[in-house]
Amino acid sequence: MIPTFDGPVADGGYAWWYVDAISDDRRYGLTLIAFIGSVFSPYYFWARAHGEADPLDHCAINVALYGPRTRWTMTERNRSSLVREAATLTIGPSGLHWTGESLDIDLDEWTAPLPRRVRGRIRVHPAVGNDRSIDLDPHGRHRWTPIWPAARVEVDLASPATRWSGAGYLDHNRGVEALERCFHSWYWLRASTARGPVVLYDTRQRDGQHGSVALHFDRDGRLHDLPSPAPVDLPRSRWRVARPTRSEDGRARIEAVWEDTPFYTRSRVGARLLGEPVTAVHESLVLPRFTNYWVQQMLPFRMPRRVR
Structure with missing residues (x-):
């Protein structure tokens, strides 16, 4: 499975x-997300409210x-700054390109409100691939594909001056x-194990229905559905x-808080999966918080919009 960028977006x-x-x-x-139809954009939120929702x-x-050396940047741009081909996605001065061997991501961004460069x-590099897509809701309106549940990532930045490598993931x-419109919240975790990567996805819809997916990808890329591990409530965030998360022994701990916002958290978490202790990436998303009026008013300070 390889990433492709030219599919239709409703x-x-x-x-x-x-x-x-x-x-x-x-x-x-690190985390990096390339959005078409930026789901956490206040500008797209307002456009949808007025019926002008071109992703x-x-x-x-x-x-x-x-x-x-921490940085966080998310500058929104319009269609004049977008170039899409099967193997290439360019948004403003930054872009992603599948070379046939690796996904190369070239960055030239600025943080906000204090301008600091990310370049x-x-x-x-893919390590384990997957071509199975998962419906996250009963009607198939939201789909998730863990393209490379295990990958090797190399970081070489001039600003901030940073060079390192480590285990990664692409979906x-x-x-x-x-x-x-569909979800109230979700909780997600991915981890590397000696037997291959594991990904957990728990969703709660607005109508109260719950969904839970637990997947193990072995080193040959074969996919195995797992029983969902025991639920664990990690401490609530500052907001x-x-x-919530899951761990086979019913225990988990936060090793580092990466993001702590009114509607979203991301953490490095310790848990137990496939019989071994793991270090995992974990996220929590609560959408009624995102749609709150005051949150929408605050977001533009961190997410500026540029027309070029």
């Missing part, structure tokens, strides 16, 4: 490609660097409507966002 819908990685020494981490006019590359290259989500 009006009011979205497509994104997500990368994360933890350095081998655990000092550094190509709301694109962004979100970069988050964790560790000694350089991230290279993602793709797409949907034909806004997330908040009181719940952080």
Whole structure:
């Protein structure tokens, strides 16, 4: 399975490609999300409210660097800054390109509200591939594909001056409507194990239905459905966002908090999966918080919009 970037995106819908990685020494981490129809954009949220929801006019590359040199950037751009081909996605000055051997990501972004540059290259090499897509809701309106549930990531940035490598992950989500129309919340975790990567996805829909997916990919790429491990409630975030997760022994701990916002958290978590202790990337998303009026008013300070 390889990433492709030229598929259709429905009006009011979205497509994104997500990368994360933890350095081998655990000092550094990163997440990168390339959005068409930026699901957490206040501008796209307002456009949907007024019936003018062209996803190509709301694109962004979100970069988050964790560790000694932290950065967070997410500048939204319109369709004039977007170039899409099967193997290439360009949004403004940054882009992703599948070379046939690796996904090369060239970045030239600025943080906000304080301007600091994020410039350089991230290279993602597939280790375990997958071509199975998963419906996240009963009607198939939101789909998730863990393209490379295990990958090797190389980070070489000029600004901030950073170079490291570590275990990573690549997936793709797409949907034909806004997330908040379907979901109340979700909780997600991915980890590397000696027997191959494991990914857990728990969803709660607005109508109260729950979904739970537990997947193990062995080293040959074969996919195995797992019984969902025991639920664990990690401590709530500073904004009181719940952080449920799962672990086979019913125990988990937060090793590092990467993101702590009114509606979203991301953490490095210790848990137990496939009989061994693991270090995992974990996220919690609560969509009624995202749609809150005051949250929408705050978001533009972190997510500026540029027409070029």
